[in-house]
Amino acid sequence: MLWLTWRQFRAQTIVAAGGLTVLAVLLAVTGPHLASLYASSGVPDCQAHGDCARATASFASGLHGSISEVLAFVGIAVVYGAPAGIGLFWGAPLITRELEAGTLRLAWSQSVTRTRWLAVKLGLIGLAAMATAGLLTLMVTWWAAPIYRAGQQAAPDTSLSLNWLDPNLFGAHGLAPVGYAAFAFALGVTAGVLIRRTLPAMAVTLAVFALVQLVMPLWVRPHLITPMRADAALNVNGNLTTEMTGAGGQMILVGAVDRPGAWVLSNQTVTPAGRPFTGPPPQACASQTAPPQACTASLARLHLRQVVTYQPASRYWAFQWYETAIFVILALALAGFCFWRLRRRRLG
Numbered sequence: 001m002l003w004l005t006w007r008q009f010r011a012q013t014i015v016a017a018g019g020l021t022v023l024a025v026l027l028a029v030t031g032p033h034l035a036s037l038y039a040s041s042g043v044p045d046c047q048a049h050g051d052c053a054r055a056t057a058s059f060a061s062g063l064h065g066s067i068s069e070v071l072a073f074v075g076i077a078v079v080y081g082a083p084a085g086i087g088l089f090w091g092a093p094l095i096t097r098e099l100e101a102g103t104l105r106l107a108w109s110q111s112v113t114r115t116r117w118l119a120v121k122l123g124l125i126g127l128a129a130m131a132t133a134g135l136l137t138l139m140v141t142w143w144a145a146p147i148y149r150a151g152q153q154a155a156p157d158t159s160l161s162l163n164w165l166d167p168n169l170f171g172a173h174g175l176a177p178v179g180y181a182a183f184a185f186a187l188g189v190t191a192g193v194l195i196r197r198t199l200p201a202m203a204v205t206l207a208v209f210a211l212v213q214l215v216m217p218l219w220v221r222p223h224l225i226t227p228m229r230a231d232a233a234l235n236v237n238g239n240l241t242t243e244m245t246g247a248g249g250q251m252i253l254v255g256a257v258d259r260p261g262a263w264v265l266s267n268q269t270v271t272p273a274g275r276p277f278t279g280p281p282p283q284a285c286a287s288q289t290a291p292p293q294a295c296t297a298s299l300a301r302l303h304l305r306q307v308v309t310y311q312p313a314s315r316y317w318a319f320q321w322y323e324t325a326i327f328v329i330l331a332l333a334l335a336g337f338c339f340w341r342l343r344r345r346r347l348g
Contacts, residue, residue, distance in 0.1 A: 056150050060154070083181040083183070087205045088188060090185055095196075126185050129184075163263065174317070179328050183209075225315055234306045239256035282302070
């Protein structure tokens with residue numbers, strides 16, 4: 001059974017191994033230049049010299065427009081796209097290919113039971129999918145390590161600053177891609193078992209996986225761990241974003257958040273009564289002739305408060321473990337459904 005599974009899966013194995021090899025060579029060739037740029041910029045010793053702003057700016061300038069910058073974005077895109085590709089080209093055709101060719105009747109008429117037949121296929125190829133995603137993530141993370149280290153030293157709101165919990169970056173590193181690959185593969189197999197046609201199964205797999213990848217960071221991940229809440233007086237003399245509509249209309253105030261690496265879920269300015277502040281703006285702020293100091297003094301007399309809901313940077317690995325576990329559990333549940341479906345229904 002193992003030999004047969006390998007024979008059927010060898011084309012996908014060769015393509016995946018070839019892609020990983022090409023990427024490894026490309027990263028190995030360009031990696032030394034990136035490491036040299038990082039070292040020459042002075043970022044490694046910037047904290048000791050107190051010039052991290054200059055060093056990270058120098059590194060960002062050298063990185064901008066280079067092949068390394070392109071590869072950094074390509075690497076993130078490849079890590080995000082790999083699980084979807086696994087679901088499309090490894091999972092969806094796994095059962096549908098044999099259903100369409102009619103080889104299931106022959107396979108199940110031999111000494112191999114349906115359960116053993118599916119267990120070998122799911123186990124072997126599922127582990128290969130997880131290993132591929134893990135190896136790909138490890139390669140890209142190793143290559144981009146200088147960028148990530150420089151990003152940790154960069155000032156917030158600069159082009160180089162990185163937030164590991166940011167939804168655009170979170171799923172491209174750590175353990176999460178392994179869980180995504182397991183889920184995408186199981187999702188593809190399940191779609192194939194239900195639809196029994198390869199192309200429609202691939203389309204459904206892509207649509208459902210994309211939907212899950214949208215739902216998870218927007219509505220699920222923020223609540224995996226109870227967010228923290230900071231409530232303090234609004235610093236009207238600090239970095240304050242102001243938006244006004246009309247002389248007597250609304251006024252929106254957004255204060256800066258001093259939580260390095262945090263994933264900010266909400267940032268509200270509220271009145272002393274706890275209601276969101278929307279104006280109307282004080283006369284000094286709406287006036288075209290009043291000095292900025294008058295507007296600041298008027299805002300200070302309102303006694304506004306800033307309420308920030310956020311996930312601190314220290315929870316990064318906790319989120320990685322929780323999310324990976326969720327997707328692995330979902331993959332196991334889908335695999336269990338496939339076993340039930342094959343045992344209870346005639347698919348050929």
